[in-house]
Amino acid sequence: MNIHVEVRDIEKQVLDPAEALNFVEAPGHGAGVLFLGAVRNRNQGRDVQGVSYDVFAPLAAQSFAEICTEAQEKWGQDLRLYVAHAQGRLAVGGLSIVIAAGSPHRDEAFRACRYVIEEIKTRAPVWKQEHYTDGDSEWVQGHALCQHGDQSHVHG
Amino acid sequence: MKVTVQLFGAFRPFGERITIELSDGADVSHVRAAFTAALPSEVHELIALSRFADARTVLAEDAPLDADSILAILPPVSGG
Numbered sequence: 001m002n003i004h005v006e007v008r009d010i011e012k013q014v015l016d017p018a019e020a021l022n023f024v025e026a027p028g029h030g031a032g033v034l035f036l037g038a039v040r041n042r043n044q045g046r047d048v049q050g051v052s053y054d055v056f057a058p059l060a061a062q063s064f065a066e067i068c069t070e071a072q073e074k075w076g077q078d079l080r081l082y083v084a085h086a087q088g089r090l091a092v093g094g095l096s097i098v099i100a101a102g103s104p105h106r107d108e109a110f111r112a113c114r115y116v117i118e119e120i121k122t123r124a125p126v127w128k129q130e131h132y133t134d135g136d137s138e139w140v141q142g143h144a145l146c147q148h149g150d151q152s153h154v155h156g
Numbered sequence: 157m158k159v160t161v162q163l164f165g166a167f168r169p170f171g172e173r174i175t176i177e178l179s180d181g182a183d184v185s186h187v188r189a190a191f192t193a194a195l196p197s198e199v200h201e202l203i204a205l206s207r208f209a210d211a212r213t214v215l216a217e218d219a220p221l222d223a224d225s226i227l228a229i230l231p232p233v234s235g236g
Contacts, residue, residue, distance in 0.1 A: 037236050053235070054164050056228050058211040060235075085235060097236055117236055125209070125228070126235025127165030139166040142234030145207045145214055 002080040003072075005064035007057040010086040015095040024080040024102030031106040033113040037097035039090045043140075047133040052089040053096060056125040060085065067119040071101075074115070075108040083116060085126060096128075157223040159187055165231045166202055170195060178221075184208050185217045187227060206231045 004023050008015060017034055024032050039051045068081040080102040090096060097120070101113040120126075122143040131137045157180055162173045176190045192203050207214050207230045214230065221227075 054168065055235070056162070056164055056209070056230065059209055059213070059228070059230075062212060121236040122233065124233060124235045125164065125230050126233055127231065128234040129165075139231075140234040142232035144205045144232045145230055 002078075003065060003068045004082045004084075005061050005068065006084040007055050007060050007087050008084050010088045010090060010094070015084050015086055015098045017095075017098055017100075020082040020084065020098045020100035021102075023082040024100045026078075026080055026102060028078065028104055029080065029102045030104055031109040032100060032102045033106070033109040035097070035099040035113050035117050036095055037117070039092050039094050039096060041092045043130060046130070048092060048130050049133050050089055050091045050094075050131045051096065052129040052131065052137075053086050054127040054129065055085065055087045057087065060124050060126055063124045064116075064120065067116055067123065070119070071112040071115050075112045076103060079103045079108060079112055081112065081116065083120070085120070085124070089131075157182065157221070157225075159221060160224075160226045161187065161191055161208070162226065162228040164228060165234075167195075167199070167206075167229055167231060170199075180223070182221055183217070184215045184219045184221065184227075187221070188217070191229065202231055203229070 064083045072079050082100040084098045086096045099116050101109040103109040128140040159176045160173050178186050208227050209230050
């Protein structure tokens with residue numbers, strides 16, 4: 001299998017970029033691209049202390065797999081892809097998502113990695129609650145889903 | 157028939173899940189109406205922006221339901 005997708009309870013095990021890169025390596029692959037999403041200390045003018053990620057895990061894993069399959073259809077079946085998304089609370093700097101793409105040449109790997117993160121942001125059932133330094137918390141407004149998981153541009 | 161709706165994201169303050177009693181033959185639109193009636197008006201706009209899903213797919217409004225279905229309500233997403 002050349003796709004790995006996962007929703008990980010990060011209170012048990014943090015996300016691991018090395019694991020992602022190892023997965024996408026192959027003898028015929030000359031390129032490996034890694035994307036890391038991390039919690040920022042500031043968003044929309046507010047000081048952020050941490051973020052909690054809520055995930056509908058079975059559907060999220062399925063949406064990751066669908067998106068990776070689409071990337072392979074676009075950029076080649078020999079593309080290897082790794083996606084792991086955090087579930088739980090992270091402090092500033094904590095990794096929320098790790099994506100890696102491996103392919104024979106760099107163009108496919110860069111494009112596929114970018115495609116996977118952009119599609120996940122608008123299609124995967126994941127929700128972010130920001131915790132601010134003043135003690136307040138808020139669910140971040142996001143992208144409304146369409147029936148087939150495409151973004152509708154209604155919100156966010 | 158009974159339909160269970162799991163709550164995520166901004167619906168979490170209302171609990172882990174809500175069980176709704178519906179007539180046999182109900183579809184997703186009936187779940188939406190009953191779910192909206194069960195929650196306070198300040199989240200009705202959010203419900204309108206949300207979709208219902210099962211563990212495999214986001215459901216159409218006219219999708220039929222089995223007895224004892226377990227659905228999830230998905231507010232606008234913000235992962236990554």
